[in-house]
Amino acid sequence: MNQKFMYLLGIIKLAVFRRGKMNNLITEIENGRDINSLSHYEMVTLSKDVRELLVEIVHANGDAGHLASSLGAVEITLALHRIFTTPKDKILWDVGHQAYVHKILTGRLDRMSTLRQVDGLSGFPDRRESDHDAFGVGHAGTALSAATGYILGRDLQKQDYSVVAVVGDGALTAGMSFEALNHLGDIGGDIVVILNDNEMSISPNVGAMNRSVNRVRVSPAYRDFKVELKKFVTQLPAGDRLWDEWRRLKRVPRDLMVQSGFWDHLGFDYYGPIDGHDIEILESTLRSVKHFTGKPALIHALTKKGQGVEEAEADPVKSHSGTYWLKAPTSPEKKKRTYSEVFGDSLGKICATDEKVVVITPAMLEGSGLTNLKKQFPNRVFDVGIAEQHAVTTAAGLAASGMKPVVAIYSTFLQRGFDSVVHDVVVQGLPVIFAIDRAGLVGEDGRTHQGFADISYLRCLPDMVVAAPSDDDELSALLSLAIDHEGPIAIRYPRGIAATEISSLKNESLHIGKGALLRPGSDFALIGIGSVIPDCLEVAEEFAKRDISIGVVNARFAKPLDRELITQIAKETKGIITVEDNSLIGGFGEGVLSLLSDLRMGDKFLGSIGIPDMIVEHATQSQQKKICQIDTEGILAQVERFIM
Known part of the structure; x- marks a missing residue:
């Protein structure tokens, strides 16, 4: 099934779903209804509608997408957009897998069927895609550092907006996250960090005592009492030292009850654990911390990855990408290995x-x-x-x-x-x-x-x-x-199905820095490495039909190069062209050119084929190879340019 057909099918399926739900709250919000006007009952209904839509979106575009993470972050995202206003307020996602609902709520619903497809929406937040995406992300562990930069820039420029970092899917195991937490605690920045604990990373104790203590801590009365108490105590002789000692002593029993000591010692106010699927609790907590400035706040929200979809809840690891339980059964033929x-x-x-x-x-x-x-x-x-x-x-x-x-x-x-x-x-x-x-x-x-x-x-x-x-x-x-x-x-080695019967190893033993001549040629030679070798062989076959003899060398090693074999090929042909699936800058081709130059045979180097100096956007691998001209057709065209 080709990509264009899948794209059209996705749009049709999504349109059918939405027509069947024309009276749902998603449509009302898309048509301009303020999400803040919804009642609690409507918010619960909206959560259900959004989950159904997420499944349809991921299924409609060929099951490409990170489903389970977004399913687990529905209520958090809805609550955030009720309390904060983007793009003025900055919401940073770590990792970006959680951000599908955010995209839906920020004017991209009509394009969700293009998710992760060529010229479509990115599967991650992307600053070029929307002003509502405060920071682009794909790797884990970046949000807290980027948020630190935002609050420093905000305060230096005397601007007024909130900064929220939503951290989940094990991102706190990234060392950079802890470097940022340490810095944030030191500078006392006004920031809200939401730890989306979906049981894939951290799982602290939960209980009635935790909920009770947290309920007290987020109440305005308790916060006002703390402010007045601090004013009174610090005016006493040695008041600053007395206040610090009182804070240290009062933390001991609370640490035992809510395990917040770690965050307190980092300089954060800790709230939680709370139910990350309870919109009322989420909104209450977010509303409270939004209005308390001068210290970073950590909201610990317990969620279920894949929430609301039985199959995704049962296996959040496999359903992380949304590709395994939505698909039709495969045929019983032998599966090719990746x-x-x-x-x-x-x-x-x-x-x-x-x-x-x-x-x-x-x-x-x-x-x-x-x-x-x-x-x-x-x-x-x-x-x-x-x-x-x-x-x-x-x-x-x-x-x-x-x-x-x-x-x-x-x-x-x-x-x-x-x-x-x-x-x-x-x-x-x-x-x-x-x-x-x-x-x-x-x-x-x-x-x-x-x-x-x-x-x-x-x-x-x-x-x-x-x-x-x-x-x-x-x-x-x-x-x-x-x-x-x-x-x-x-x-x-690349992503995807492994090529077979290309290397012709048979009984040959490998040696470091030694390649192999796969196809002899008297006119020119393609020296390729890795996944491009099958394409090189096809190109050579096509030129043979034109009575142009092109050899194919499987280099195997980008370093050390097979000096002996490359020298031999350079002597026996009119010229060499290198092919790789790496950047042309600093890549395999530059290594071969350097070697030939050292051998005073630089004139035999006709050119390099590889990934050009560009950022390659999301698309299928075959589409990306075509864009970079390292598919069979693209290699053929470039070889023609080099030798004709």
């Missing part, structure tokens, strides 16, 4: 024969194909949460201790751990294996998740080996090769 699955299966075989192999991943167990491996070897697979720097340096420590660590991480997230790669792995020459998933173009997650730069930022590191398989067998072989390598090595 690169992630090939990685997990291959690593499982290695772990079974080598007890020193351990795996570290930053909150990517399922996405990286490690679910079964975790069950097989629970004591050797470590999920450290959204903490990329920690993951890399933990691996470095494991390597220093004599273990063989594999860091399973998405390309886009490895960027966040780059300092640790340099300082803790490369500088010390430690044998850490980086299994880099989602390299290249990733599809609908779009601009924040592209893996376009890993070759560029890894190739420059001394003694770092950078490899990319052309198919499933080569990925398995590269992993086996990497296990006993005595230095750092990175293996990058």
